[in-house]
Amino acid sequence: MCGPKPLDKTLFGKVLMKQGLALIVIGHLNFIVGAIVHGLVLRHVAKVVDSLALQYSITNITAVASAILSISCGIVAIVLSRYLAHTSLRWAAVILSIINAIISAACTVGLTVSVIITVANEGRTLFSTCGTTNLELIQIAHECPFDPTRIYSTTLCLWVISIILDAAEMVFSARCYFTVLQLMDVHLCRKSNKKVRIQIPLEERRVRSEEEMLDGNSDWL
Numbered sequence: 001m002c003g004p005k006p007l008d009k010t011l012f013g014k015v016l017m018k019q020g021l022a023l024i025v026i027g028h029l030n031f032i033v034g035a036i037v038h039g040l041v042l043r044h045v046a047k048v049v050d051s052l053a054l055q056y057s058i059t060n061i062t063a064v065a066s067a068i069l070s071i072s073c074g075i076v077a078i079v080l081s082r083y084l085a086h087t088s089l090r091w092a093a094v095i096l097s098i099i100n101a102i103i104s105a106a107c108t109v110g111l112t113v114s115v116i117i118t119v120a121n122e123g124r125t126l127f128s129t130c131g132t133t134n135l136e137l138i139q140i141a142h143e144c145p146f147d148p149t150r151i152y153s154t155t156l157c158l159w160v161i162s163i164i165l166d167a168a169e170m171v172f173s174a175r176c177y178f179t180v181l182q183l184m185d186v187h188l189c190r191k192s193n194k195k196v197r198i199q200i201p202l203e204e205r206r207v208r209s210e211e212e213m214l215d216g217n218s219d220w221l
Contacts, residue, residue: 012183016081016093019176023074023100023169030165031067034060037158041126041151052117059110063162066103070169073100077176090184097177104170111163115156126155 042060073096080089118126 012084012179013081015179016077016176016183019172019179020074020077020081022172023070023077023176026165026168026172027067027070027074029067030070030162030169031064033158033162033165034064034067037155037162038064041155055110055117056114059107059114062103063107063111063166066100066107066166066169069096069100069103070173073097073173073176077180080180084183090180093180094177094184097173097180101170101173101177104166104173108163108166108170111159111166115159115163118152118156118159122152126152 038057038060042057073093076089076093076096080086080093083089
């Protein structure tokens, strides 16, 4: 099988248990980080009619959804570790893990783009709901719906943490996917070690056998 090293049958339960616990812990952390970012700034930024603000909101909501999906995938993996012969649990783990890996990869890319854009425009979109985008004037103005103190650096730090967590979700989901495929004895690719058999016509085989017999008799004489 192309991918991870094949596992012993007795290790599948332990491996799936560890992967499931990792997905649950990472999913909870990512959910908390996404909720904090949305509660601090993005729920105010979402009110602005702007394509960049919409991109912020969609990316953050997708990251939260990915966290919930990671928790679900982890729970299924833990249950499967106790009931390895259950076919429906195997397929549920395969489907959830591959979907979660794809969504986590998309969230990683989206959050990375958000960080790059925010650094490039110096956080103007984050402060679009305030009366001004000048960071010095925001400190003394009272028109901002949230506390602007260090909100720029805090949002960037939380986004970077969310990127790391999404990448970890992608890795553990992929590992869970390959582990369940090994448990189901599904081979993604296989090297062919079969010998090629050549079919020889019956009459030709008879001629060859007669020649071999004649050669053997001549050697005996």
